[in-house]
Amino acid sequence: MSKTKGKRCKGFSWFLWGKALAFFSNFGASHREKAVELTRFEEKELENLFVLLLMGSFTGIPSPPSFIAAELLPHLEHEIKVLNARAKASSDAMAEIIGLLDID
Amino acid sequence: MKSVFFTGKGGVGKSTLSAAAGWQLAEKGKRVLVTSFDPAHNLGDIFGEKLSHAIRRYKKTSLFLQETDLEQSARAYLKSSMGVLEEVYSYTKAFNMDKYFKILRYSPGVEEYAALVAMEHLFREEGEIFDYIIIDTPPTGLTLRILALPKVTLAWLERLVEIRREILDKRHTIHLITGKYDEKGTKLPYTEEEDAVMRKLKEMQNRYEKVLSCLTSEDNNIALVCNPDFLSLKESQRLVTGTKELGLPLRTLFLNKVEDQNEDIAKHVEEILTTDLPNTSVKRVPLLRHDAPACYIMDTDITDALGLSP
Secondary structure: OHHHHHHHHHHHHHHHHHHHHHHHHHHHHHHHHHHHHHHHHHHHHHHHHHHHHHOHHHOOOOOOOHHHHHHHHHHOHHHHHHHHHHHHHHHHHHHHHHHHOOOO | OEEEEEEEOOOOOHHHHHHHHHHHHHHOOOOEEEEEOOOOOOHHHHHOOOOOOOOEEOOOOOEEEEEOOHHHHHHHHHHHHHHHHHHHOHHHHHOOOHHHHHHHOOOOOHHHHHHHHHHHHHHHHHHHOOOEEEEEOOOHHHHHHHHHHHHHHHHHHHHHHHHHHHHHHHHHHHHHHHOOOOOOOOOOOOOOOOOHHHHHHHHHHHHHHHHHHHHHOOOEEEEEEEOOOHHHHHHHHHHHHHHHHHOOOOOEEEEEEEOOOOHHHHHHHHHHHHHHOOOOEEEEEEOOOOOOOOHHHOOOOOHHHHOOOO
């Protein structure tokens, strides 16, 4: 009887250990995901800033000599997509930041 | 290779002195290229030759002449940029890019940039071939903008490289955590060697650093040409301030068209300018009585005042 009880106890503690492990690993993964999300947001903002600086003459920002933009233009497909996406979301930028920081 | 930029107000005699310096150096056995960056060229008129963008030898001497076509420089440069654009985005081949070149000449800054491209080409390609390169520049305002361009461009490039580095750092961090590059699985480069934008920025940095080092080197001289008159003096003072701000070596002051009648004014102008330029050699050049094309008859040896070792 006590042997069975002991076995059950052992099984239960393994079960608890497993749950705790899963909890902590999910906890870690969720934090990692959050960190990646924030870093991606920062990266996109920097890409947006980079291309905005280069092509500032479109928006009235003092810009570098236009030939720098002309030379880099062929390699800026991704950044221009980001610039477009940011421009579209610019009316609701606050909501995006609030969502990113999990503020209800 | 040594280089001399003849600068000053319009009409002071920059082209004549450039031509004379070129001729006299060639007479001393040097291989010399005289090139005009002034969009209103008159180097060809001085030598009585029809000149173009192509370098041309003057009467079997060691003197070579060229009237730089800034528009052609800009076109050549833009064409190479468009070539890369076509390689990356093949659908642009459908457009006839050539028709845009016609309006590009009116774009702000194109003239200065074309001059910079031509200057870079001169230092890189012709510097190997010639002992001296003499550049007849456009009037002060445009010249100062051209000479400032490498420094201004480098300042911008430095900032852009910093931002790009931050972007690549962020991408690297994401890669380390997730093992991929982008949320959609697109492969974005995260090292400086892989990133085409960073490579291009560094290539441009390298190019303009070379131009700037040629401009500020011991082998370069910004020669200021001034006439004994008030307007010429005022513009020369602006040029002195401008070259000081840019850290460019103004080594020679030519007081051109000096006669007995304007001797006093010439003395006064010289005093004012040499106060701002204490280590500059001054050369007075009398008014040239010969008509063009006779610059090479100029009696005054102006090469000794160039301040460049033989």
